[in-house]
Amino acid sequence: MSRYGPRIAALARRAERERAALEESEARSARESQSDSRSPSEVLHTSEDAPDGRAGSEATRETEATPADADEYLRDGAGQAVWLYVEARTGGRLVPFSEAEFDALERAMNRWLECYATCHGVDLEASFTVREAAELLLETRNIVDTAQLLTRVPERRPASTPTG
Template sequence: MSRYGPRIAALERRAERDRKRLEPEDEQPEPDDATTYLREGAGRAIWLYVEGRTGGRMVRFSPAELDALERAMNAWLECYARCYGVKLEADFSIREAAELLLETRNVDDVGQLLTDVPSR
């Protein structure tokens, strides 16, 4: 386990709680909540990966840590899509998301580019 293990575990737990909160199909979150799921959720997971890979000393995330980061990020991307009325089964790689974040420098763009929500 890397030094990021506890932070990754906390992110994954929080993402799962957020996703469960949106499970009742009759509950429709507000589009304004989408930004929160990206910035406070998926963006933090993506940035943790970027930090570990570019922070001067490259971190070797274990396969379990990478899986947990991806599960957290994908859970928040699903919450983000739900805010726009789209049910999505997100299965994106944390690396792909990190590359988009470094390219665009905007987590809102990352969410839209990965999920195509909202459509352009």
């Protein structure tokens, strides 16, 4: 195990938890929109079904993932996974990853890219390499641009043509 092993394991666990939570939220919203006349994008949970057990006025509001949430999955998730790879591969001393560490790091990055795409209403099964993402990150210096270039989500708008 490399010195990055514990960080990789923590990233991998968090990515799986966040992906599962997002999938559950999407499934719950779909079920509620089929059985309820309320908007599927916003459901108020009462104290009876609040996941944390808070009562009455402390009921939680859960919403579907939106494009505004997407950047959080990149900054706090995919970006950290990609940067860990960059950190391990730069600085004069190459840190070797075990196969399991490398797979976990790549899987974590891809889970967060899937969360990012879901926030934009796109179902994506990400299978990008962490090296490819790292190269784009170093080129763009921006994890949002990196994710957009990798996933093609959201779709890029064509540049406007000059008139005249």
